[in-house]
Amino acid sequence: MKQIPDRIYATPQEQVADFVFNEAVVRVFPDMIKRSVPGYPTIVENIGVIASQFAQPHSALYDLGCSLGAVSQALRRHVQTEDCRVVAVDNSSAMVERCREYLHAQDSMFQELLPVExxxxxxxxLDFQPASVVALNFTLQFIPREQRRDLLARIRQTLLPGGALILSEKLRFADSEEQQLLTDLHIAFKRANGYSELEIAQKRSAIENVMKPDSLEEHRERLLAAGFSKVIPWFQCLNFASLIALP
Structure with a gap:
């Protein structure tokens, strides 16, 4: 499918509205996420690889905040466990509609894929079913902070013994110099991917009220408080990271 370039913030806006996952974002999302999140393709593909080590027969594999289903597609490519099923969930109707189209297209390219809902x-x-893998890929940061621990506790309760939560997030840093350096490097990454200073500034204004990142230590403490026994960082590129949390 042809990838449409992200030009949402390319022209000056009198008042920059808060970022929402609407139809305009859906149209350009693959280009937007690839040019905005360092290491995104590596994270997505390896979520599938990691999930293949934890997936158990007769269980669900959840992709929570699935957007266009990139993680769901990776799960279906890599997990060969008998009688698993992928459950992809998003609260954006525009995302869900396009996600279904992309997953249907994947069905036509591969044989014997896991079923997906x-x-x-x-x-x-969400009313969770017993799960061996749950992926939260750049999703928790959009959940109000006061609801994050409860969500993680419910995920912990639904995970089967030997399962795993894979959590990817943008990070913030307690050390001000570290925070500034990694922020500057992230901006340089966006420039290198063709975003103008105007686009970078307007996107930052749009997203700062709706995306609230935490530090690595805050994630670790929250996951342990939610009942997970171990938290293992497996990937970091600039200020973006992914963790494995074990029940």
Whole structure:
């Protein structure tokens, strides 16, 4: 499918509205995420690889905040475990509609893929089924902070023994010099991917009120408080990281 370039913030806006996952974002999302998140393709593909080590028969594999289903596609490519199923969930109707199209296209390219169900729902209200793998790929940072621990505790309760949560997030840093350096490097990454100073500034204004990142230590403490026994960082590129949390 042809990738449409992200030009959402390319022209000056009188007042920059808060970022939402609407139809305009959906149209350009593959280009936007690749040019905005360092290491994104590596994270997505390896979530599938990691999941293949934890997936158990007769269980669900959740992709929470699935957007266009990139993680769901990786799960289906890599997991060969018998009688697993992928459950992809997002609260954006525009994302869910396009996600279903992309996963249907994947069906036509590969044989014997895991079955997948795409749900439009609030993951904080979801009725979870027994799961061996749960992926939260750049999703928790959009959940209100006061709801994050409860969501993680519910995920912990639904995970089967031997399962895993894979959590990817943008990080913030307690050390001000470290924070500034990695922020500057992230901006340099965006420039190198063709974003103008105007686009970078307007996107920052749009997203700062809706995306609230935590530090690595905050993630670790919250996961342990939610009942996980071990938290293992497996990837970091600039101020973006991914963790494995074990029940």
């Amino acid at each position: 795409v749900l439009e729902a609030d993951i904080c209200q």
